[in-house]
Amino acid sequence: MQTPHPVTATINGREETFEVIGLESLMDALRNRLHLSGTKEGCREGECGACTVLLDGKPINACIFIARAAEGREIETIEGLQDDLSSRIKQAIVETSGVQCGYCTPGIVVMLSGLLRRVEAPNEALIREALSGNICRCTGYAQIVDAVLDVVEQKAAAS
Amino acid sequence: MAHMDFHSLTSLDETLEKLAAYGSDATLVAGGTSARYLIMSGQVEAKAVLHIERLAEFAGITLNGGARLGALTNMRDIAEDTAIIARFASLATAAGKCGGWQTQSIATIGGNVCGASPSADLIAPLLVQDAEIELHSQARGSRTVALTDFLVAAYKTDRAADEMATAFHLPAQPGESADTYIKIQRRSAMERPIIGVALRLALDESGENIREVRIAVCGAGPMPFRASEAETLLAGQAPTDEAVRAASDAIIKRSTFRDDARASASYRAAVLPRAFAHALSLCRATIAGA
Numbered sequence: 044m045q046t047p048h049p050v051t052a053t054i055n056g057r058e059e060t061f062e063v064i065g066l067e068s069l070m071d072a073l074r075n076r077l078h079l080s081g082t083k084e085g086c087r088e089g090e091c092g093a094c095t096v097l098l099d100g101k102p103i104n105a106c107i108f109i110a111r112a113a114e115g116r117e118i119e120t121i122e123g124l125q126d127d128l129s130s131r132i133k134q135a136i137v138e139t140s141g142v143q144c145g146y147c148t149p150g151i152v153v154m155l156s157g158l159l160r161r162v163e164a165p166n167e168a169l170i171r172e173a174l175s176g177n178i179c180r181c182t183g184y185a186q187i188v189d190a191v192l193d194v195v196e197q198k199a200a201a202s
Numbered sequence: 203m204a205h206m207d208f209h210s211l212t213s214l215d216e217t218l219e220k221l222a223a224y225g226s227d228a229t230l231v232a233g234g235t236s237a238r239y240l241i242m243s244g245q246v247e248a249k250a251v252l253h254i255e256r257l258a259e260f261a262g263i264t265l266n267g268g269a270r271l272g273a274l275t276n277m278r279d280i281a282e283d284t285a286i287i288a289r290f291a292s293l294a295t296a297a298g299k300c301g302g303w304q305t306q307s308i309a310t311i312g313g314n315v316c317g318a319s320p321s322a323d324l325i326a327p328l329l330v331q332d333a334e335i336e337l338h339s340q341a342r343g344s345r346t347v348a349l350t351d352f353l354v355a356a357y358k359t360d361r362a363a364d365e366m367a368t369a370f371h372l373p374a375q376p377g378e379s380a381d382t383y384i385k386i387q388r389r390s391a392m393e394r395p396i397i398g399v400a401l402r403l404a405l406d407e408s409g410e411n412i413r414e415v416r417i418a419v420c421g422a423g424p425m426p427f428r429a430s431e432a433e434t435l436l437a438g439q440a441p442t443d444e445a446v447r448a449a450s451d452a453i454i455k456r457s458t459f460r461d462d463a464r465a466s467a468s469y470r471a472a473v474l475p476r477a478f479a480h481a482l483s484l485c486r487a488t489i490a491g492a
Protein backbone atom coordinates (compact mmCIF):
# COMPACT_ATOMS: atom_id res chain seq x y z
CA MET A 44 0.00 0.00 0.00
CA GLN A 45 1.13 3.50 -0.73
CA THR A 46 1.15 5.88 2.19
CA PRO A 47 -0.08 9.44 1.65
CA HIS A 48 2.60 12.07 1.59
CA PRO A 49 2.20 15.76 2.44
CA VAL A 50 3.01 18.42 -0.13
CA THR A 51 3.24 22.12 0.70
CA ALA A 52 2.96 24.64 -2.11
CA THR A 53 1.69 28.15 -2.66
CA ILE A 54 -1.67 27.84 -4.39
CA ASN A 55 -3.17 31.10 -5.61
CA GLY A 56 -1.01 33.08 -3.21
CA ARG A 57 -1.80 30.95 -0.14
CA GLU A 58 0.39 28.29 1.37
CA GLU A 59 -1.49 25.00 1.33
CA THR A 60 -0.55 21.56 2.58
CA PHE A 61 -2.28 18.54 1.09
CA GLU A 62 -1.66 14.81 0.98
CA VAL A 63 -1.04 12.87 -2.20
CA ILE A 64 -0.38 9.26 -3.06
CA GLY A 65 2.48 8.04 -5.25
CA LEU A 66 2.71 9.85 -8.57
CA GLU A 67 -0.76 11.39 -8.27
CA SER A 68 -1.13 14.26 -10.71
CA LEU A 69 -1.28 17.88 -9.68
CA MET A 70 -4.67 18.03 -11.43
CA ASP A 71 -6.15 15.31 -9.22
CA ALA A 72 -4.66 16.94 -6.13
CA LEU A 73 -6.11 20.35 -7.03
CA ARG A 74 -9.55 18.99 -7.88
CA ASN A 75 -10.02 16.24 -5.31
CA ARG A 76 -7.95 17.34 -2.35
CA LEU A 77 -8.14 21.13 -2.55
CA HIS A 78 -11.57 21.18 -4.24
CA LEU A 79 -10.37 23.62 -6.88
CA SER A 80 -12.54 22.18 -9.62
CA GLY A 81 -12.00 25.07 -12.05
CA THR A 82 -9.03 23.11 -13.38
CA LYS A 83 -10.84 20.78 -15.79
CA GLU A 84 -10.16 17.16 -16.57
CA GLY A 85 -10.24 16.32 -20.26
CA CYS A 86 -7.82 13.74 -21.60
CA ARG A 87 -5.52 13.12 -18.60
CA GLU A 88 -2.59 12.86 -21.02
CA GLY A 89 -1.39 16.33 -21.89
CA GLU A 90 -3.26 16.63 -25.17
CA CYS A 91 -6.23 18.93 -24.53
CA GLY A 92 -5.10 21.74 -22.21
CA ALA A 93 -8.30 21.75 -20.09
CA CYS A 94 -6.13 21.28 -16.98
CA THR A 95 -3.71 24.14 -17.68
CA VAL A 96 -2.33 25.88 -14.57
CA LEU A 97 0.64 28.18 -14.05
CA LEU A 98 3.68 26.71 -12.29
CA ASP A 99 6.04 29.50 -11.23
CA GLY A 100 4.33 31.58 -13.92
CA LYS A 101 4.60 29.02 -16.74
CA PRO A 102 1.61 27.18 -18.21
CA ILE A 103 1.77 23.42 -17.66
CA ASN A 104 -0.57 20.44 -18.06
CA ALA A 105 -1.52 19.69 -14.44
CA CYS A 106 -2.79 16.24 -15.47
CA ILE A 107 0.69 14.90 -16.25
CA PHE A 108 2.60 16.86 -13.62
CA ILE A 109 3.54 14.90 -10.50
CA ALA A 110 1.93 16.65 -7.52
CA ARG A 111 4.93 15.93 -5.31
CA ALA A 112 7.12 17.85 -7.75
CA ALA A 113 5.10 20.96 -6.84
CA GLU A 114 6.60 21.03 -3.33
CA GLY A 115 7.63 24.57 -2.43
CA ARG A 116 6.48 26.04 -5.73
CA GLU A 117 3.92 28.55 -6.80
CA ILE A 118 0.77 27.35 -8.56
CA GLU A 119 -1.93 29.58 -10.02
CA THR A 120 -5.25 28.09 -11.08
CA ILE A 121 -8.20 29.73 -12.79
CA GLU A 122 -9.70 30.45 -9.35
CA GLY A 123 -6.69 32.62 -8.49
CA LEU A 124 -6.50 34.60 -11.71
CA GLN A 125 -8.32 37.75 -10.62
CA ASP A 126 -5.77 40.34 -11.73
CA ASP A 127 -6.59 43.07 -14.21
CA LEU A 128 -5.05 41.31 -17.23
CA SER A 129 -6.82 37.99 -16.55
CA SER A 130 -10.11 39.82 -15.99
CA ARG A 131 -9.75 41.57 -19.31
CA ILE A 132 -9.07 38.27 -21.07
CA LYS A 133 -12.19 36.72 -19.51
CA GLN A 134 -14.32 39.74 -20.39
CA ALA A 135 -13.04 39.76 -24.00
CA ILE A 136 -13.79 36.04 -24.41
CA VAL A 137 -17.35 36.66 -23.25
CA GLU A 138 -17.74 39.65 -25.56
CA THR A 139 -16.48 37.82 -28.66
CA SER A 140 -18.61 34.71 -27.89
CA GLY A 141 -15.45 32.70 -27.35
CA VAL A 142 -17.36 30.48 -24.90
CA GLN A 143 -19.89 27.85 -25.86
CA CYS A 144 -19.99 24.81 -23.57
CA GLY A 145 -17.20 26.42 -21.54
CA TYR A 146 -15.29 23.25 -20.74
CA CYS A 147 -12.06 24.43 -22.35
CA THR A 148 -12.41 28.01 -21.13
CA PRO A 149 -10.56 27.89 -17.78
CA GLY A 150 -7.56 26.24 -19.42
CA ILE A 151 -7.60 28.75 -22.24
CA VAL A 152 -7.80 31.73 -19.87
CA VAL A 153 -4.86 30.37 -17.85
CA MET A 154 -2.84 29.75 -21.02
CA LEU A 155 -3.57 33.25 -22.34
CA SER A 156 -2.76 34.90 -19.01
CA GLY A 157 0.59 33.14 -19.09
CA LEU A 158 1.17 34.33 -22.66
CA LEU A 159 0.13 37.95 -22.21
CA ARG A 160 2.12 38.38 -19.00
CA ARG A 161 5.23 37.46 -20.92
CA VAL A 162 4.58 38.81 -24.41
CA GLU A 163 3.27 42.37 -24.60
CA ALA A 164 1.58 42.22 -28.01
CA PRO A 165 1.47 38.74 -29.60
CA ASN A 166 0.35 38.59 -33.23
CA GLU A 167 -2.28 36.18 -34.47
CA ALA A 168 0.25 33.51 -35.49
CA LEU A 169 1.83 33.48 -32.03
CA ILE A 170 -1.58 33.41 -30.31
CA ARG A 171 -2.58 30.40 -32.41
CA GLU A 172 0.72 28.67 -31.69
CA ALA A 173 0.37 29.31 -27.96
CA LEU A 174 -3.13 27.82 -28.07
CA SER A 175 -2.12 24.71 -30.03
CA GLY A 176 -2.23 22.63 -26.84
CA ASN A 177 -5.74 23.80 -25.91
CA ILE A 178 -8.52 21.92 -27.66
CA CYS A 179 -11.90 23.63 -28.05
CA ARG A 180 -14.58 21.48 -29.67
CA CYS A 181 -17.15 24.25 -29.89
CA THR A 182 -15.91 27.62 -31.05
CA GLY A 183 -13.39 26.87 -33.76
CA TYR A 184 -10.92 29.22 -32.06
CA ALA A 185 -11.59 32.29 -34.25
CA GLN A 186 -13.53 34.09 -31.51
CA ILE A 187 -10.94 33.22 -28.89
CA VAL A 188 -8.14 34.61 -31.08
CA ASP A 189 -10.24 37.74 -31.68
CA ALA A 190 -10.64 38.14 -27.93
CA VAL A 191 -6.88 38.14 -27.41
CA LEU A 192 -6.36 40.61 -30.25
CA ASP A 193 -8.97 42.86 -28.58
CA VAL A 194 -7.07 42.74 -25.28
CA VAL A 195 -3.82 43.55 -27.08
CA GLU A 196 -5.51 46.49 -28.79
CA GLN A 197 -6.98 47.79 -25.52
CA LYS A 198 -3.56 47.57 -23.92
CA ALA A 199 -1.99 49.53 -26.78
CA ALA A 200 -4.73 52.18 -26.62
CA ALA A 201 -4.30 52.56 -22.84
CA SER A 202 -0.54 53.07 -22.98
CA MET B 203 0.56 -0.26 -6.54
CA ALA B 204 3.55 -1.31 -4.47
CA HIS B 205 5.47 1.11 -2.32
CA MET B 206 7.72 3.49 -4.20
CA ASP B 207 10.32 5.84 -2.76
CA PHE B 208 10.23 9.38 -4.13
CA HIS B 209 13.13 11.79 -3.83
CA SER B 210 13.07 15.29 -5.22
CA LEU B 211 16.70 16.24 -5.62
CA THR B 212 18.45 19.57 -5.93
CA SER B 213 22.12 18.71 -6.34
CA LEU B 214 24.16 16.46 -8.59
CA ASP B 215 26.06 14.85 -5.69
CA GLU B 216 22.85 13.89 -3.97
CA THR B 217 21.43 12.49 -7.21
CA LEU B 218 24.51 10.44 -8.01
CA GLU B 219 24.59 9.07 -4.49
CA LYS B 220 20.96 7.93 -4.74
CA LEU B 221 21.58 6.49 -8.21
CA ALA B 222 24.55 4.53 -6.88
CA ALA B 223 22.50 3.26 -3.94
CA TYR B 224 19.37 2.21 -5.86
CA GLY B 225 21.07 1.10 -9.09
CA SER B 226 18.59 -0.24 -11.60
CA ASP B 227 15.75 0.06 -9.05
CA ALA B 228 15.79 3.83 -9.64
CA THR B 229 14.04 5.72 -12.42
CA LEU B 230 15.11 9.26 -13.18
CA VAL B 231 12.24 11.64 -13.75
CA ALA B 232 12.94 15.03 -15.29
CA GLY B 233 9.77 16.72 -16.60
CA GLY B 234 8.01 13.40 -16.18
CA THR B 235 5.98 13.88 -19.37
CA SER B 236 6.87 10.35 -20.50
CA ALA B 237 8.27 8.78 -17.35
CA ARG B 238 5.15 9.27 -15.20
CA TYR B 239 3.02 7.45 -17.77
CA LEU B 240 5.56 4.65 -18.17
CA ILE B 241 5.63 4.07 -14.41
CA MET B 242 1.87 4.44 -13.84
CA SER B 243 1.08 2.04 -16.69
CA GLY B 244 3.53 -0.52 -15.34
CA GLN B 245 5.81 -0.43 -18.40
CA VAL B 246 8.63 0.71 -16.16
CA GLU B 247 8.96 -0.79 -12.71
CA ALA B 248 10.40 1.81 -10.38
CA LYS B 249 11.16 1.05 -6.77
CA ALA B 250 12.46 4.60 -6.44
CA VAL B 251 11.69 7.72 -8.40
CA LEU B 252 14.48 10.27 -8.49
CA HIS B 253 12.98 13.60 -9.49
CA ILE B 254 15.77 15.72 -11.02
CA GLU B 255 13.82 18.57 -12.61
CA ARG B 256 15.05 21.01 -9.92
CA LEU B 257 18.76 20.59 -10.62
CA ALA B 258 18.92 24.19 -11.77
CA GLU B 259 22.61 24.04 -12.68
CA PHE B 260 21.73 21.66 -15.54
CA ALA B 261 18.94 23.79 -16.98
CA GLY B 262 20.10 26.42 -19.42
CA ILE B 263 22.07 27.15 -22.55
CA THR B 264 25.63 28.47 -22.75
CA LEU B 265 27.36 29.49 -25.95
CA ASN B 266 31.02 28.70 -26.50
CA GLY B 267 31.55 28.80 -30.26
CA GLY B 268 29.12 25.93 -30.28
CA ALA B 269 26.61 25.44 -27.51
CA ARG B 270 26.15 23.51 -24.29
CA LEU B 271 22.61 22.66 -23.32
CA GLY B 272 22.01 21.40 -19.80
CA ALA B 273 20.09 18.11 -19.89
CA LEU B 274 17.27 19.72 -17.90
CA THR B 275 16.74 22.57 -20.34
CA ASN B 276 13.08 22.52 -21.30
CA MET B 277 11.66 22.49 -24.83
CA ARG B 278 10.08 25.95 -24.61
CA ASP B 279 13.38 27.52 -23.54
CA ILE B 280 15.15 25.84 -26.46
CA ALA B 281 12.43 26.87 -28.94
CA GLU B 282 12.59 30.51 -27.83
CA ASP B 283 16.35 30.91 -27.44
CA THR B 284 17.54 33.46 -30.01
CA ALA B 285 21.05 32.00 -30.31
CA ILE B 286 19.72 28.48 -30.83
CA ILE B 287 17.24 29.80 -33.41
CA ALA B 288 20.09 31.58 -35.24
CA ARG B 289 22.70 28.81 -35.12
CA PHE B 290 20.88 25.54 -34.57
CA ALA B 291 17.51 26.24 -36.13
CA SER B 292 16.60 22.57 -36.55
CA LEU B 293 16.77 22.04 -32.80
CA ALA B 294 14.67 25.11 -31.98
CA THR B 295 12.05 24.05 -34.54
CA ALA B 296 11.88 20.49 -33.25
CA ALA B 297 11.60 21.59 -29.61
CA GLY B 298 8.77 23.97 -30.52
CA LYS B 299 6.83 21.06 -32.03
CA CYS B 300 6.88 18.63 -29.07
CA GLY B 301 3.32 18.80 -27.77
CA GLY B 302 1.66 22.02 -26.64
CA TRP B 303 3.45 24.85 -24.85
CA GLN B 304 2.17 23.39 -21.57
CA THR B 305 4.10 20.17 -22.26
CA GLN B 306 7.12 22.00 -23.66
CA SER B 307 7.45 24.05 -20.46
CA ILE B 308 8.32 20.92 -18.50
CA ALA B 309 9.59 18.37 -21.07
CA THR B 310 13.39 18.36 -21.17
CA ILE B 311 15.99 17.66 -23.84
CA GLY B 312 17.55 15.03 -21.55
CA GLY B 313 14.23 13.19 -21.25
CA ASN B 314 13.63 13.35 -24.99
CA VAL B 315 17.00 11.77 -25.80
CA CYS B 316 17.37 9.36 -22.85
CA GLY B 317 13.83 8.03 -23.43
CA ALA B 318 15.23 6.99 -26.85
CA SER B 319 11.80 6.80 -28.42
CA PRO B 320 11.90 6.10 -32.18
CA SER B 321 9.80 9.23 -32.68
CA ALA B 322 11.73 11.56 -30.36
CA ASP B 323 11.88 14.81 -32.29
CA LEU B 324 15.15 16.22 -30.93
CA ILE B 325 17.31 13.26 -31.88
CA ALA B 326 17.61 13.91 -35.63
CA PRO B 327 18.45 17.63 -35.15
CA LEU B 328 21.10 16.70 -32.57
CA LEU B 329 22.56 14.04 -34.86
CA VAL B 330 23.17 16.58 -37.65
CA GLN B 331 25.09 18.81 -35.21
CA ASP B 332 27.40 15.87 -34.37
CA ALA B 333 26.24 16.40 -30.79
CA GLU B 334 27.76 14.68 -27.79
CA ILE B 335 26.07 13.78 -24.54
CA GLU B 336 27.76 14.13 -21.15
CA LEU B 337 26.94 11.73 -18.33
CA HIS B 338 27.94 11.70 -14.67
CA SER B 339 28.20 8.90 -12.13
CA GLN B 340 29.52 8.79 -8.59
CA ALA B 341 31.88 5.91 -9.31
CA ARG B 342 33.42 7.11 -12.57
CA GLY B 343 32.96 10.86 -12.72
CA SER B 344 31.98 12.26 -16.10
CA ARG B 345 32.22 10.93 -19.63
CA THR B 346 31.22 12.34 -22.97
CA VAL B 347 29.90 10.15 -25.80
CA ALA B 348 28.88 10.87 -29.37
CA LEU B 349 25.09 10.70 -29.58
CA THR B 350 25.29 8.12 -32.38
CA ASP B 351 27.08 5.78 -29.98
CA PHE B 352 24.82 6.60 -27.04
CA LEU B 353 21.63 5.59 -28.85
CA VAL B 354 21.80 1.81 -29.07
CA ALA B 355 18.30 0.82 -30.21
CA ALA B 356 14.68 1.84 -29.70
CA TYR B 357 14.23 2.67 -25.99
CA LYS B 358 17.78 1.52 -25.33
CA THR B 359 20.81 3.69 -24.63
CA ASP B 360 24.35 3.25 -23.46
CA ARG B 361 23.50 4.90 -20.09
CA ALA B 362 24.69 2.84 -17.11
CA ALA B 363 22.18 2.44 -14.27
CA ASP B 364 24.17 4.77 -12.01
CA GLU B 365 24.52 7.57 -14.58
CA MET B 366 22.63 10.77 -15.14
CA ALA B 367 22.87 12.75 -18.39
CA THR B 368 23.93 16.29 -17.54
CA ALA B 369 24.54 18.11 -20.82
CA PHE B 370 24.59 18.10 -24.59
CA HIS B 371 27.55 19.59 -26.43
CA LEU B 372 27.02 21.00 -29.91
CA PRO B 373 30.25 21.83 -31.75
CA ALA B 374 30.53 25.14 -33.60
CA GLN B 375 28.58 24.91 -36.83
CA PRO B 376 30.65 25.11 -40.03
CA GLY B 377 30.64 28.64 -41.53
CA GLU B 378 28.39 29.31 -44.56
CA SER B 379 26.01 26.67 -43.37
CA ALA B 380 22.38 26.36 -42.37
CA ASP B 381 20.23 23.70 -40.79
CA THR B 382 16.54 22.86 -40.71
CA TYR B 383 14.07 20.29 -39.40
CA ILE B 384 11.05 19.17 -41.40
CA LYS B 385 8.40 17.37 -39.38
CA ILE B 386 5.70 15.65 -41.38
CA GLN B 387 2.51 15.42 -39.32
CA ARG B 388 -1.19 15.39 -40.10
CA ARG B 389 -2.01 18.44 -38.02
CA SER B 390 0.28 21.41 -37.55
CA ALA B 391 0.70 20.66 -33.83
CA MET B 392 0.20 17.98 -31.17
CA GLU B 393 1.49 15.05 -33.22
CA ARG B 394 4.48 12.78 -33.13
CA PRO B 395 6.40 12.88 -36.43
CA ILE B 396 5.32 10.60 -39.29
CA ILE B 397 8.65 11.42 -40.88
CA GLY B 398 11.24 13.88 -39.60
CA VAL B 399 14.21 15.12 -41.61
CA ALA B 400 17.00 17.18 -40.06
CA LEU B 401 19.62 18.57 -42.38
CA ARG B 402 22.72 20.74 -42.07
CA LEU B 403 24.19 22.05 -45.30
CA ALA B 404 27.52 23.79 -45.87
CA LEU B 405 28.39 25.19 -49.30
CA ASP B 406 31.87 25.88 -50.70
CA GLU B 407 33.25 29.38 -51.43
CA SER B 408 31.52 29.51 -54.80
CA GLY B 409 28.19 29.05 -53.04
CA GLU B 410 27.31 26.51 -55.76
CA ASN B 411 28.69 23.20 -54.56
CA ILE B 412 28.00 21.25 -51.42
CA ARG B 413 30.98 21.19 -49.10
CA GLU B 414 29.30 19.02 -46.51
CA VAL B 415 25.79 17.86 -45.85
CA ARG B 416 24.55 16.01 -42.79
CA ILE B 417 21.21 14.26 -42.98
CA ALA B 418 19.30 12.57 -40.16
CA VAL B 419 15.95 10.88 -40.55
CA CYS B 420 13.29 9.91 -38.01
CA GLY B 421 10.32 7.60 -38.68
CA ALA B 422 12.15 5.56 -41.32
CA GLY B 423 13.65 2.84 -39.16
CA PRO B 424 13.69 1.52 -35.62
CA MET B 425 15.65 4.62 -34.55
CA PRO B 426 16.56 7.99 -36.09
CA PHE B 427 19.76 7.58 -38.12
CA ARG B 428 22.37 9.56 -40.05
CA ALA B 429 22.03 8.86 -43.78
CA SER B 430 25.78 8.66 -44.30
CA GLU B 431 25.62 7.08 -47.78
CA ALA B 432 23.57 9.98 -49.09
CA GLU B 433 25.89 12.44 -47.34
CA THR B 434 28.91 10.94 -49.12
CA LEU B 435 27.17 11.01 -52.51
CA LEU B 436 26.46 14.73 -52.19
CA ALA B 437 29.79 15.90 -50.74
CA GLY B 438 31.64 18.08 -53.27
CA GLN B 439 28.73 17.93 -55.74
CA ALA B 440 26.43 20.55 -57.14
CA PRO B 441 22.90 19.85 -55.87
CA THR B 442 21.45 19.09 -59.31
CA ASP B 443 18.11 17.30 -59.57
CA GLU B 444 19.99 14.18 -60.53
CA ALA B 445 22.37 14.32 -57.55
CA VAL B 446 19.49 14.99 -55.16
CA ARG B 447 17.57 12.03 -56.61
CA ALA B 448 20.56 9.73 -56.18
CA ALA B 449 20.95 10.87 -52.57
CA SER B 450 17.26 10.38 -52.00
CA ASP B 451 17.46 6.82 -53.35
CA ALA B 452 20.34 6.16 -50.96
CA ILE B 453 18.26 7.35 -48.00
CA ILE B 454 15.34 5.14 -49.05
CA LYS B 455 17.63 2.16 -49.45
CA ARG B 456 18.82 2.64 -45.91
CA SER B 457 15.26 3.01 -44.54
CA THR B 458 12.71 0.51 -43.29
CA PHE B 459 9.14 1.77 -43.27
CA ARG B 460 6.30 0.53 -41.12
CA ASP B 461 2.56 0.88 -41.10
CA ASP B 462 1.24 2.30 -37.87
CA ALA B 463 -1.71 4.29 -36.58
CA ARG B 464 -0.22 7.53 -37.84
CA ALA B 465 0.61 6.59 -41.43
CA SER B 466 1.23 3.75 -43.84
CA ALA B 467 4.66 2.54 -44.85
CA SER B 468 4.00 3.57 -48.45
CA TYR B 469 3.04 7.10 -47.40
CA ARG B 470 6.27 7.38 -45.44
CA ALA B 471 8.32 6.15 -48.40
CA ALA B 472 6.58 8.64 -50.69
CA VAL B 473 6.93 11.64 -48.41
CA LEU B 474 10.54 11.16 -47.27
CA PRO B 475 12.21 12.18 -50.59
CA ARG B 476 10.01 15.28 -50.75
CA ALA B 477 10.81 16.24 -47.17
CA PHE B 478 14.51 15.75 -47.90
CA ALA B 479 14.45 17.85 -51.09
CA HIS B 480 12.49 20.53 -49.28
CA ALA B 481 14.98 20.60 -46.39
CA LEU B 482 17.84 20.96 -48.86
CA SER B 483 16.22 23.84 -50.70
CA LEU B 484 15.32 25.61 -47.44
CA CYS B 485 18.95 25.42 -46.30
CA ARG B 486 20.19 26.71 -49.67
CA ALA B 487 17.76 29.62 -49.47
CA THR B 488 18.88 30.43 -45.91
CA ILE B 489 22.54 30.45 -46.95
CA ALA B 490 21.79 32.58 -50.03
CA GLY B 491 19.81 35.02 -47.92
CA ALA B 492 22.33 35.27 -45.11
Ligand SMILES: Cc1cc2nc3c(=O)[nH]c(=O)nc-3n(C[C@@H](O)[C@@H](O)[C@H](O)COP(=O)(O)OP(=O)(O)OC[C@H]3O[C@@H](n4cnc5c(N)ncnc54)[C@H](O)[C@@H]3O)c2cc1C
Binds near residue numbers: 088305393
Ligand atom coordinates in the same frame (compact mmCIF):
# COMPACT_ATOMS: atom_id res chain seq x y z
C1 LIG C 1 1.05 15.69 -24.94
C2 LIG C 1 2.41 15.20 -25.29
C3 LIG C 1 2.90 15.38 -26.57
C4 LIG C 1 4.20 14.97 -26.91
N1 LIG C 1 4.64 15.20 -28.18
C5 LIG C 1 5.91 14.86 -28.49
C6 LIG C 1 6.42 15.14 -29.80
O1 LIG C 1 5.73 15.70 -30.65
N2 LIG C 1 7.70 14.79 -30.07
C7 LIG C 1 8.48 14.18 -29.14
O2 LIG C 1 9.65 13.92 -29.42
N3 LIG C 1 8.02 13.88 -27.93
C8 LIG C 1 6.75 14.20 -27.59
N4 LIG C 1 6.27 13.90 -26.33
C9 LIG C 1 7.09 13.08 -25.45
C10 LIG C 1 7.78 13.88 -24.36
O3 LIG C 1 7.44 13.29 -23.16
C11 LIG C 1 9.26 13.87 -24.53
O4 LIG C 1 9.56 14.40 -25.75
C12 LIG C 1 9.97 14.72 -23.46
O5 LIG C 1 11.03 15.42 -24.02
C13 LIG C 1 10.51 13.94 -22.34
O6 LIG C 1 11.13 14.82 -21.44
P1 LIG C 1 10.86 14.75 -19.89
O7 LIG C 1 11.76 15.71 -19.22
O8 LIG C 1 9.43 14.89 -19.58
O9 LIG C 1 11.34 13.27 -19.60
P2 LIG C 1 10.84 12.21 -18.52
O10 LIG C 1 9.48 11.78 -18.84
O11 LIG C 1 11.10 12.74 -17.16
O12 LIG C 1 11.89 11.05 -18.81
C14 LIG C 1 11.90 10.33 -20.04
C15 LIG C 1 12.97 9.24 -19.95
O13 LIG C 1 14.28 9.79 -19.91
C16 LIG C 1 14.96 9.44 -18.72
N5 LIG C 1 15.68 10.66 -18.31
C17 LIG C 1 15.15 11.90 -18.19
N6 LIG C 1 16.11 12.78 -17.89
C18 LIG C 1 17.27 12.10 -17.80
C19 LIG C 1 18.62 12.47 -17.54
N7 LIG C 1 18.97 13.74 -17.31
N8 LIG C 1 19.56 11.50 -17.53
C20 LIG C 1 19.24 10.22 -17.77
N9 LIG C 1 17.97 9.81 -18.05
C21 LIG C 1 16.99 10.74 -18.07
C22 LIG C 1 13.88 8.99 -17.76
O14 LIG C 1 14.37 8.08 -16.83
C23 LIG C 1 12.88 8.37 -18.71
O15 LIG C 1 13.28 7.09 -19.07
C24 LIG C 1 5.00 14.32 -25.95
C25 LIG C 1 4.51 14.11 -24.65
C26 LIG C 1 3.23 14.55 -24.32
C27 LIG C 1 2.74 14.32 -22.93
Ligand code: FES
Binds near residue numbers: 084093106
Ligand atom coordinates in the same frame (compact mmCIF):
# COMPACT_ATOMS: atom_id res chain seq x y z
S1 FES D 1 -6.60 16.91 -19.03
FE1 FES D 1 -4.61 17.69 -19.03
S2 FES D 1 -4.20 18.10 -21.09
FE2 FES D 1 -6.12 17.13 -21.14
Ligand code: FES
Binds near residue numbers: 141142145146148180
Ligand atom coordinates in the same frame (compact mmCIF):
# COMPACT_ATOMS: atom_id res chain seq x y z
S1 FES E 1 -16.33 26.08 -25.59
FE1 FES E 1 -16.79 23.98 -25.63
S2 FES E 1 -14.82 23.09 -25.75
FE2 FES E 1 -14.41 25.15 -25.98
